[in-house]
Amino acid sequence: MTQAHTLPDTMHAVAISTPGGPDVLRRQPWPMPACGAGDLLIRVAASGVNGPDLAQRRGQYDPPPGASPLPGLEVAGVIAAIGSAVEGWQIGDQVMALTNGGGYADFVAVPAGQALPVPAGWTLSEAAALPETWFTVTQTLVLRAGLDPGMSVMIHGAAGGIGGAAIQIATLLGARAIAVVSSAAKADYATRLGAVATIDYTSENIATRALELTEGRGVDRVLDIIGGAMAQTNLAASARGGHIVQVSTLDGAKAEISLRTIMAKQLTLSGSTLRPQTAATKAVIASYIRAHLLPALAAPGFTRPMVTSFPIEQAAQAHASMEARGHIGKLVLVSPFGAGQ
Template sequence: MRFIDLPEHGGPDAMQLADGDKPVPAAGEVLIRVAAAGVNRPDIVQRMGFYPPPPGASPIMGLEVAGQVTAVGEGVERWNVGDSVCALTNGGGYAEYVAVPASQCLPVPDGLSLIEAAALPETLFTVWSNVFDRAQLRPGEVLLVHGGSSGIGTTAIQLAHNFGARVFATAGSAEKCAACEKLGAERAINYRAEDFVEVVLKATDGHGADVILDMVGGDYIDRNIQVAAKDGRIVNIAYLQGANVQVNMLPVMLKRLTLTGSTLRPQPAAVKAAIAHALESKVWPLIVAGKIRPQIAATFPLENVADAHRLMESSGHIGKIVLTL
């Protein structure tokens, strides 16, 4: 099979198209012939050498795919050869074939292309586990999403809006803010021109944000504490502007805040299987009904993966970047 090799860590040009053996599905796994693979920020971090795959995972980049099942391992009952699936991988998505735990596969929703389906798993697993499982967002509460025009952001806005939350988002241009509001954000805040703390407090009559999903870090950490509502939950899933900061922790105590975060890839298979089950029962009907749709910013052939990474690093996109095979 063809796959994207990474002989050494570095910039986008460090990745190379290579040939290798197809994986063989182990017990409990399926082999997927990949039609499309999502590009995600953790891929960039892995390429640079700061996000090694967990023990036993494929060293090939790529955390989500869509395609057809071509083989099933021992003990797999649900999936059959020929089924169209999308899947959260543990690695290996930048390839023509990938072996994936069967419990991390989901059916391609009716009405979606394989390219659209490939943009679902990593973002949906991440948003569901952090916003709904960890932070327990409830209908009527206020969610603030940083990086609202990213793949994670566009997914979080749509999910929270459809589950009855008031959604605010930050983004870096008028175009990106308009896209966030079109997806269900009550107000998108251009962080280059406005202070999100002031805007959210004013719009909520001083209440603030009950849940904050942050991938920025840096000085946002202290400002998140400022804008959080009493009993608010702040969830960090990345620190693009740094994790080492000095903050005033007194409001955390006075407002009874919860500061938390998570990484998805190293979590046990049983945790990922539970998230997949929740998504299929609670989110898949919304996708089939057309209420939630992955936002595809751009597609690139597998051999042009360096261009896909450059676009991701530029932050010039709105939504998801997908590789096609």
């Protein structure tokens, strides 16, 4: 292992004291993570807050075997040590990375294949808002559902982290993003990210409006984080041969759907969770992002996601804010190291 200087034996991390509400999050001393031969050890400047973190805190999403018990699935920071089998990185490089947990900490060890360079001009807080959502959308909507140029894609929760990533990825790949939102402010944000149209579900019928926007065909792809009764709406809004991607179930894990509609429209419904997947799978996703999407992020004029930052000591407040579902963009936790960047 190569490292810049002597590393501490302990660090601070936000741990889950017991399953429960946001107040169970505790920042406390924690052992330093080991940097394996294929890993990068990252000194964390900022870590993104995501739905799986909330589910883990509630006791609803256990870490996979061998993963860190700490929450935090994406970070940005500076490489502090490099495993003996890793090439292509140097001590001090700024990186953003998908973690296997452990992001709410001063340091985290990450398989090198899950790291990407921070786009030129981006702050580390902005970069920390990208990996978990961009990896999720790239794998499910692009690599699995085969999003192609010219397709229409309806995106639920379009002003949040997953939704915002889906809008930007779809737009970069030449697809038409239709954003489902709940307010004028969220519609404006989705439009700035690249959505060609918006649907306000508080005042419009989603399926009816989706059909209107596609001249009666329906949408080619759907990215859904809602679940529950929204599943049947997605079927009604879909075009023949459409593909519905389920990546979360904020409004319910069970749904009653019409199998006849699925058969008649020749629809595909797929689901996925990212954290339990192998390092090799995640490295493939990272390679796609690096080759096909990352160059655009450094271009002048690219709209960066809206980021609301909390000091890591206020992790409980960040979780409470996300659970209220009124925020726009991404929430990130800034470490003492990151506050100086």
